[in-house]
Amino acid sequence: MSENNVRYLLGNNAIAMAIHECNTDVIAGYPGTPSSEIIEYLARMKPRGHVEWSVNEKVAMEVAIGASWTGGRSVATMKHVGLNVASDPFMTLAYTGVKGGMLVISADDPGCHSSQNEQDSRRYAAFAQVPCLDPATPQEAYDMVSFAFEISEMFETPVMFRPTTRICHGKSDIRLQTAQPTEHEIGFEKTPQRWVMLPAHARARHRVLIDKQEEMTTALETSKWNSLEIMENARLGIIASGVSSVYAKEAIEKLGVKVSFLKISAYPAPTGLIREMAGSVEKILIIEELEPVVEEIVRTITAGMDVEIHGKDVIPRYGELNMGTVEPAVAEVAGIDYSGFQARRSEIELPNRPPVMCPGCPHRASYYAMKKAFGKNAIFPGDIGCYTLGVQMGTMDTCLCMGASITTSAGIYHAGEKTPICCSIGDSTFLHTGIPGLLNAVYNGADITVTILDNRTTAMTGHQPNPGTGLTVLGDATYMASLEDIARACGVEFVMITDPFDIEGTIDTFKQAKEHKGTSVVISKQECIITARRRGIRQKPFGVDRDECRGCKGCIKFGCPAIEFDPPQAEGEKGHARIGSLCVGCGVCAQVCPFNAISEVET
Amino acid sequence: MTEFDLVIVGVGGQGAILASDIVGKTAVNAGLPVMASETHGMAQRGGSVENHVRLDCRYGSLIPQGRADAVLGLEPVEALRAIHYLSPDGVVVVNTNPILPITVLSGNAQYPGIDDILTQLEGRCTQLVAVDADSLAIKAGHPLTANVVMIGALSRFLPFDREYLEDSIRSLVPPKTVDVNITAFRLGREAASTTD
Numbered sequence: 001m002s003e004n005n006v007r008y009l010l011g012n013n014a015i016a017m018a019i020h021e022c023n024t025d026v027i028a029g030y031p032g033t034p035s036s037e038i039i040e041y042l043a044r045m046k047p048r049g050h051v052e053w054s055v056n057e058k059v060a061m062e063v064a065i066g067a068s069w070t071g072g073r074s075v076a077t078m079k080h081v082g083l084n085v086a087s088d089p090f091m092t093l094a095y096t097g098v099k100g101g102m103l104v105i106s107a108d109d110p111g112c113h114s115s116q117n118e119q120d121s122r123r124y125a126a127f128a129q130v131p132c133l134d135p136a137t138p139q140e141a142y143d144m145v146s147f148a149f150e151i152s153e154m155f156e157t158p159v160m161f162r163p164t165t166r167i168c169h170g171k172s173d174i175r176l177q178t179a180q181p182t183e184h185e186i187g188f189e190k191t192p193q194r195w196v197m198l199p200a201h202a203r204a205r206h207r208v209l210i211d212k213q214e215e216m217t218t219a220l221e222t223s224k225w226n227s228l229e230i231m232e233n234a235r236l237g238i239i240a241s242g243v244s245s246v247y248a249k250e251a252i253e254k255l256g257v258k259v260s261f262l263k264i265s266a267y268p269a270p271t272g273l274i275r276e277m278a279g280s281v282e283k284i285l286i287i288e289e290l291e292p293v294v295e296e297i298v299r300t301i302t303a304g305m306d307v308e309i310h311g312k313d314v315i316p317r318y319g320e321l322n323m324g325t326v327e328p329a330v331a332e333v334a335g336i337d338y339s340g341f342q343a344r345r346s347e348i349e350l351p352n353r354p355p356v357m358c359p360g361c362p363h364r365a366s367y368y369a370m371k372k373a374f375g376k377n378a379i380f381p382g383d384i385g386c387y388t389l390g391v392q393m394g395t396m397d398t399c400l401c402m403g404a405s406i407t408t409s410a411g412i413y414h415a416g417e418k419t420p421i422c423c424s425i426g427d428s429t430f431l432h433t434g435i436p437g438l439l440n441a442v443y444n445g446a447d448i449t450v451t452i453l454d455n456r457t458t459a460m461t462g463h464q465p466n467p468g469t470g471l472t473v474l475g476d477a478t479y480m481a482s483l484e485d486i487a488r489a490c491g492v493e494f495v496m497i498t499d500p501f502d503i504e505g506t507i508d509t510f511k512q513a514k515e516h517k518g519t520s521v522v523i524s525k526q527e528c529i530i531t532a533r534r535r536g537i538r539q540k541p542f543g544v545d546r547d548e549c550r551g552c553k554g555c556i557k558f559g560c561p562a563i564e565f566d567p568p569q570a571e572g573e574k575g576h577a578r579i580g581s582l583c584v585g586c587g588v589c590a591q592v593c594p595f596n597a598i599s600e601v602e603t
Numbered sequence: 604m605t606e607f608d609l610v611i612v613g614v615g616g617q618g619a620i621l622a623s624d625i626v627g628k629t630a631v632n633a634g635l636p637v638m639a640s641e642t643h644g645m646a647q648r649g650g651s652v653e654n655h656v657r658l659d660c661r662y663g664s665l666i667p668q669g670r671a672d673a674v675l676g677l678e679p680v681e682a683l684r685a686i687h688y689l690s691p692d693g694v695v696v697v698n699t700n701p702i703l704p705i706t707v708l709s710g711n712a713q714y715p716g717i718d719d720i721l722t723q724l725e726g727r728c729t730q731l732v733a734v735d736a737d738s739l740a741i742k743a744g745h746p747l748t749a750n751v752v753m754i755g756a757l758s759r760f761l762p763f764d765r766e767y768l769e770d771s772i773r774s775l776v777p778p779k780t781v782d783v784n785i786t787a788f789r790l791g792r793e794a795a796s797t798t799d
Contacts, residue, residue: 006633008624010641033643116644137638137663170664171639172626173631246663323667343668343687344727348681349718351712353704354651355615386648392705462643553710561649561705 011138016041018145021179025072028060031461033114034077034168035107057082067100095205096155101149111320120290132267134242237281251327277467286311359562360584362526365500373510385426403433410446428458442491455528494520539585548597613677618750640664698736748787755791
């Protein structure tokens, strides 16, 4: 029977509970898969400290830093690419160090499940010379949080906490501990040598950072997150990091190989344990996702030793690991004849099922109008959000990083491209890093149209509020930032707001923006259909009048998943469109139909 | 024998997470270690979703190919797309109602015939349970309970007593929908026991 302190929890929920139990004073983050639920769960717990969705990751990091310098415990959460945005404060924070314990949660996404790259945050930790914890399971993630705060306070260093997608979005039985209440003395003390990074202070703090490395490395090496099991007479040693260690364990058991095993979940990598293993085996295989962070250290340590090293020669440096990659690699290095199960995929061809914009999604309507006004040959730089799915409509020609739509548009224009340029960026992304790009476009005279797809939420990561929504993470009312006012304050003379569900009006607005010389802004404003329906907003669904439908497929090309096509039943017929039960009644297809064959259905 | 590797697949929005939560939570209530992984983020927008639930598992949450004891398909093409996970000794429980992907709606791809899909599935497992979960969900009282119908159909292969699963359903669904979900679960379980 289950014990009552064991619960079935999402990894991010477990992390949130641990942060809560550590009496964290300030938690700030920007949504990003796979990190988003940490703050969402924390907000629901009504913690005693302050929780916020910040405008971007750099802001979140700095808010958390301020709290730590004032003696509070703090956490900044973000996805791995968010750390790029926050890397400026992060790198120098390593010099200043912290006062209250501070965790930087950078959730990595090996395999790019929902990301534009799969960079390895362990590199950042090594770059900044701060400790990094890389949990192997959701339980370990939960258990590590209090340790991370302790290490942070002991060495006055920020600690990077790096769960991957499989930890964040893994669920398991989590054994909860009793919270140990801690009190933090709050008060900012003026200590310019610590907090003012003038060159003279920075030089001194750089030495402090380097000087504490040895002691910090020892403390992490001997922590329970790294463990070495030497198997007597084993010729092979396996070193595996974080989540890879559980795949390695499974492969070792399935293959029945006799190995010494070193699991690494705390960095800097434990050099003593590595040396001990290297002295007892003939071969070492390093299993780690993405970058050869451990492997490089192992190779350095074992240089000149009589031990054979394998790692990225048999384990891919890209993508997410699983048993399918780990098991054959272990077999190969162990010299076992391996003819694993030959998994067969379907023998009949299956249609792909890419993610799509929802039925009734306002982005689809915006893009339809944008394409009508600008023509399909215009250049459509894009950004990061649900609307990146506009690639299916031909209105997403670039997607690089948050906020890059406006700036790359300007670059394309300044390079001398003569084709009209119309980019799109979501409301949350615009507030995140779009504003400096817009200011820059006006300042430097870029003749481009910037479309702000304002669906009143941060949709893709799970509908988090942002400053444009007028709500905080706790659902409390706050100042509602006006995108129009911000655009005007950046110096944009042409700013128009349009409702994308009014197709004709929106096409007309885009046409005017296209004609305007200089930077123009179109705010296409219509609430995300998911949040609208959650608020109880229901529209009558639409249907096709089969007598009026000529089978032209204009509505099919519009691409709404609610519209299907019944092929012709007899020679000479053209077939008919049909609107299925997914229809939410946005009514855009009725405007798209050239034969007025679509109208509201009385229910 | 309580080790059981289950792959649950479907389309974003079908309630695959609730389906895996019912199984995972039941495992925890029964004192079993469990590791699961879920699809969140962009793929949820009408794309293919794939959840893994490993009962009595001390390793990672990802089920190795060819080792799943069961594939639960909330949608037929998705069941076939995940068939490489199934052990040759495994079972398939599948909802027979297709959801056409945008690639088919836009005429760029063909949706295979349902009989072809079922024949393919049948050739890969020791037992195929095909359930018209959409109709049973409507019979239970709400079309959105098709995922719970499917858990009902799967339930007799799981190493738990029915009551444990029903307790989990009660604790996971909104209070107002407990009765309809329990009915859905029982209809699915009944349907599975009559398809032999």
